[in-house]
Amino acid sequence: MPDYRSELNPVFIVGTPRSGTTLLYRTLLKHPSFKPKDLCLEETNIFLKPDISIISRQKPKSLFNYMLEDEETYQKYLKSIRAERIWQEIFVKSGAIRFILDKPASWNLLMNPRIVRKYFYFAKQARGCQRIIEKTPRHLHRYNRISKSFPNSKIIITIRHPVDVYSSYKKRMQRDPDSNWLDYSLPEFVKRYRDMSVHISKLNKSKKILCVKYENFVKNPEQEFRQICKHIEEPFLKEPLTEGEQRLSDYQVDPYLSRPIMNKTKNWSDYLSEDQVIQLERKLQPEMNQFGYSTRLKA
Numbered sequence: 312m313p314d315y316r317s318e319l320n321p322v323f324i325v326g327t328p329r330s331g332t333t334l335l336y337r338t339l340l341k342h343p344s345f346k347p348k349d350l351c352l353e354e355t356n357i358f359l360k361p362d363i364s365i366i367s368r369q370k371p372k373s374l375f376n377y378m379l380e381d382e383e384t385y386q387k388y389l390k391s392i393r394a395e396r397i398w399q400e401i402f403v404k405s406g407a408i409r410f411i412l413d414k415p416a417s418w419n420l421l422m423n424p425r426i427v428r429k430y431f432y433f434a435k436q437a438r439g440c441q442r443i444i445e446k447t448p449r450h451l452h453r454y455n456r457i458s459k460s461f462p463n464s465k466i467i468i469t470i471r472h473p474v475d476v477y478s479s480y481k482k483r484m485q486r487d488p489d490s491n492w493l494d495y496s497l498p499e500f501v502k503r504y505r506d507m508s509v510h511i512s513k514l515n516k517s518k519k520i521l522c523v524k525y526e527n528f529v530k531n532p533e534q535e536f537r538q539i540c541k542h543i544e545e546p547f548l549k550e551p552l553t554e555g556e557q558r559l560s561d562y563q564v565d566p567y568l569s570r571p572i573m574n575k576t577k578n579w580s581d582y583l584s585e586d587q588v589i590q591l592e593r594k595l596q597p598e599m600n601q602f603g604y605s606t607r608l609k610a
Contacts, residue, residue, distance in 0.1 A: 319431055321443035321461055322543050325451035326469035327507045328493065329479035331525035334572065335469060336446040338536070341551035347438035353377045355430075355445055358453040358460075361417060362403060363426045364396035374430065377445070381437035388433040395422045415455065424460040442545075451510055464519065465543045468511055471525040473504050473595045474588050474607040478579035485582075497587060501594045508598040524602070532572045579607060 322339070326332050333352060339345050340352075353376040360366055367374060367389060378385050399421055402408040411417040418424065431443050450457060457464060471479075477500050480493045495503065514520045521542040528535045532552045540547040553571060579588070585608065592599065592606055599605070 319428065319435070319443060319461065320463045320465070321431055321445060322465045322467065323450060323457055324444070324446040324448075324467045324469065325454075326448050327451075327471070327476055327504065328448045329476050329483065330448070330471035331469045331523075331528060332446050332448050334525075335467065335523065335528065335539075336444070338551045338572070339444055339539075342540075342545060342548060344442045344545050345440055345444040347379065347440050349379050351376060351379055351438070352446075354447040356447050356449070357427055357430060357445075358447070358450050358456045361421060361423070362399050362408065363423055363430075364392045364399050365403065367392065367426075367430070368396065378434050378437040384433050384437040388430055391429045391433070392426050395426050398422055418456050418459060423456070427456075427460045451507060454510070454514055458519070466514075466517075466520050467539065467542070468514070468520060468522045469525055469528075470511070470522055470602050472602075472604045472607065473500075473591055473599065474579050474583065475525075476500075476504070477587075477591060478577065478582040481582035482577055497590060501591065504595055505598060508601055512601065529572055529574050 322345070324332050324336050324339075336352065340347065340350065353373055355373050355377045357363060357374065370385065375385060378388075399408075402411070402421065408421075411420060414420075431445070435443050451468060454466065457466065477497070480495065480500065483490055483493050511522065515522060521539065523535060523539060533549065536552055537547045583591075588607055592608070
């Protein structure tokens with residue numbers, strides 16, 4: 312029987328969408344320790360669902376794609392969680408799951424740490440990598456679940472100026488109008504950015520956590536990448552920073568991912584009005600102070 316707990320020390324990249332999580336993920340996937348057999352930027356969303364074993368039987372795209380569509384290995388994973396599936400089905404069919412979902416202990420009670428560990432154990436085999444790295448920005452709000460499932464994991468949180476994040480939302484919506492998950496009003500975005508900031512302030516003292524400012528990463532990639540490699544206990548290599556990813560050249564959602572790291576890829580003024588920026592910065596001034604950000608408006 313494999314030791315699913317001790318054989319993995321994964322790295323998780325989290326943060327707000329459009330804050331540089333994918334750029335960092337793409338870069339680390341070029342490191343020999345994390346490099347998969349085939350390029351895959353899929354987000355698993357695995358820490359967001361309470362009944363993982365039952366959902367896994369339906370073979371969701373996120374879980375299957377992350378395993379590089381390896382049917383044989385995915386079936387091995389499903390077979391390994393048969394007991395956990397039966398356990399979770401008892402809670403679902405009895406209706407008891409409704410009463411425990413909001414309880415902190417529900418993640419352990421439903422045996423999800425075991426299910427998640429088994430999933431990444433088999434994903435590591437399917438991907439053919441030395442070490443697991445995964446990126447789902449919204450997992451920031453599920454840090455406790457990550458920590459309970461992988462006590463030895465390392466987490467990287469990306470941070471970006473709110474004006475640049477919101478303008479990136481608008482830019483992505485232009486390129487991909489079907490991305491309804493990015494269609495936030497300004498007040499909705501402010502609330503989400505505040506929530507993210509609260510989580511970061513709570514987690515920032517943990518030795519498992521490293522906060523990386525997007526602006527620093529694109530301006531001084533070598534310096535920042537050295538710090539990142541030190542945090543995740545991997546040797547620093549310069550090659551992941553200097554190479555683009557040609558296989559992403561037709562990735563219309565973000566064509567810059569096919570190129571080497573660039574300091575600037577857009578102007579916020581192309582997507583936001585000055586009045587919107589004034590509103591954003593006024594409402595998020597405490598959060599900007601927290602992260603050391605100044606106004607994007609010139610004096």
